[in-house]
Amino acid sequence: MMVNNDLSESIIFPKGNKVEGPLASVFTGDAWVEMLVTDEKFNCPVYNVTFEPRGRNNWHSHPGGQILLVTGGRGWYQEDGKPGRELKPGDVVKIPSNVKHWHGAAKDSWFTHLGITTNPEKGDAKWFETVTDEEYNKLDS
Amino acid sequence: MMVNNDLSESIIFPKGNKVEGPLASVFTGDAWVEMLVTDEKFNCPVYNVTFEPRGRNNWHSHPGGQILLVTGGRGWYQEDGKPGRELKPGDVVKIPSNVKHWHGAAKDSWFTHLGITTNPEKGDAKWFETVTDEEYNKLDS
Numbered sequence: 625m626m627v628n629n630d631l632s633e634s635i636i637f638p639k640g641n642k643v644e645g646p647l648a649s650v651f652t653g654d655a656w657v658e659m660l661v662t663d664e665k666f667n668c669p670v671y672n673v674t675f676e677p678r679g680r681n682n683w684h685s686h687p688g689g690q691i692l693l694v695t696g697g698r699g700w701y702q703e704d705g706k707p708g709r710e711l712k713p714g715d716v717v718k719i720p721s722n723v724k725h726w727h728g729a730a731k732d733s734w735f736t737h738l739g740i741t742t743n744p745e746k747g748d749a750k751w752f753e754t755v756t757d758e759e760y761n762k763l764d765s
Numbered sequence: 766m767m768v769n770n771d772l773s774e775s776i777i778f779p780k781g782n783k784v785e786g787p788l789a790s791v792f793t794g795d796a797w798v799e800m801l802v803t804d805e806k807f808n809c810p811v812y813n814v815t816f817e818p819r820g821r822n823n824w825h826s827h828p829g830g831q832i833l834l835v836t837g838g839r840g841w842y843q844e845d846g847k848p849g850r851e852l853k854p855g856d857v858v859k860i861p862s863n864v865k866h867w868h869g870a871a872k873d874s875w876f877t878h879l880g881i882t883t884n885p886e887k888g889d890a891k892w893f894e895t896v897t898d899e900e901y902n903k904l905d906s
Contacts, residue, residue, distance in 0.1 A: 636777075636836055637855050660857045666830055666883040668809060670857075689807055693879065695777055695836070714778050716801045716811070738834065740881065742807040 636695050637672040637738065650751045652728070652760075653679030660738075669741040675699065679735070680728020680760065683752040685721075688743025692717035692727060699735030700763050701727045702755075708763040711735070721746070726755050731764050777836050778813040778879065791892045793869070793901075794820030801879075810882040816840065820876070821869020821901065824893040826862075829884025833858035833868060840876030841904050842868045843896075849904040852876070862887070867896050872905050 640658025643651055654676045661670035672695075683704065692701065694715040701717050702708040704724040711717070711727075719725055721743070729735035741749075781799025784792055795817045802811035813836075824845065833842065835856040842858050843849040845865040852858065852868075860866055862884070870876035882890075 635855075637834070637857070660834070661832055661859060663859060665861065666832060666859065668832065668881060668883045670832060670834070670881070691802055691807060691809065691811060693778070693801070693811070714776075716778070718802060718804060718807065720806070738879075740809060740811070742809045 635674075635736070637736075639674050640672060650682040650684065651679065652682075652754060653677075655679050655681070667744060669744055671739050672736065673739055674734065674736045675729035677729050677733055678731055678760070680755050681726050682754050683724050683726050684749050685724045685752075686719060686741065686746075686749050687721055688741065688746035689721045690719040691740040691742060692719070693738040693740075694736070695738060696734070696736035698730040698733040699728055699737070700730060701725065702763070711737070724752060728755070728760075776815075776877070778877075780815050781813060791823040791825065792820065793823075793895060794818075796820050796822070808885060810885055812880050813877065814880055815875065815877045816870035818870050818874055819872055819901070821896050822867050823895050824865050824867050825890050826865045826893075827860060827882065827887075827890050828862055829882065829887035830862045831860040832881040832883060833860070834879040834881075835877070836879060837875070837877035839871040839874040840869055840878070841871060842866065843904070852878070865893060869896070869901075 638658040639656045643655045656674040658672045694711050694713050699711045700708045779799040780797045784796045797815040799813045835852045835854050840852045841849045842852055
């Protein structure tokens with residue numbers, strides 16, 4: 625399979641560090657995260673996330689919701705029980721509170737999005753099971 | 766002066782409509798705004814703003830602060846009484862509550878940023894005087 629390894633169009637914001645340690649256990653494949661805004665005065669954590677091809681996070685939910693702003697590559701967003709939504713640069717994903725979902729790269733492309741944790745005072749993300757290869761492969765076949 | 770009119774690299778998010786009506790009175794030159802997130806549940810208005818070369822907004826402040834995420838072109842951010850900060854894609858500007866400032870394009874480039882109004886429950890932006898040509902021309906000479 626051809627893979628677009630040219631991230632020159634994708635890297636607008638800093639790529640940051642590869643996810644390692646406990647957080648890596650809720651990813652399939654490699655991902656990189658750069659925190660862009662952490663100051664609590666803003667009450668608005670903002671970060672840049674980059675996934676390698678086939679890279680994705682586990683099913684999870686956010687008590688206060690999340691916004692994704694796609695800046696590079698091609699990827700997927702899926703809510704539990706729904707078909708996947710293909711994502712390209714310029715797409716905006718509005719993830720309601722407590723909706724179980726995952727996001728990640730397409731099979732043949734890197735994928736980069738900004739993320740905003742909304743209403744962060746409502747608590748941290750809740751992490752669930754891995755998105756299996758069987759689930760993932762259905763999306764892009 | 767050479768002007769980079771190629772916005773193909775800048776338009777990641779929708780350009781939206783040209784600012785008209787009362788809001789146009791607090792801009793110098795033309796600007797375009799697309800609201801990306803307005804749902805009050807997120808408590809996090811997100812928008813894409815595009816300025817033509819030399820386009821800028823008036824001096825203003827935000828009671829709850831604002832975050833800018835630069836996605837295209839070249840521009841400026843300036844806080845009252847401080848030197849201007851040149852902005853390029855990938856730059857993040859964290860604007861504290863009630864700090865008087867302006868942002869806009871460079872003389873020779875279009876400029877596009879995402880904006881996030883943080884702590885929006887604290888109220889709407891307060892608008893002040895125009896950034897004069899004298900103030901503006903000092904930045905990039």
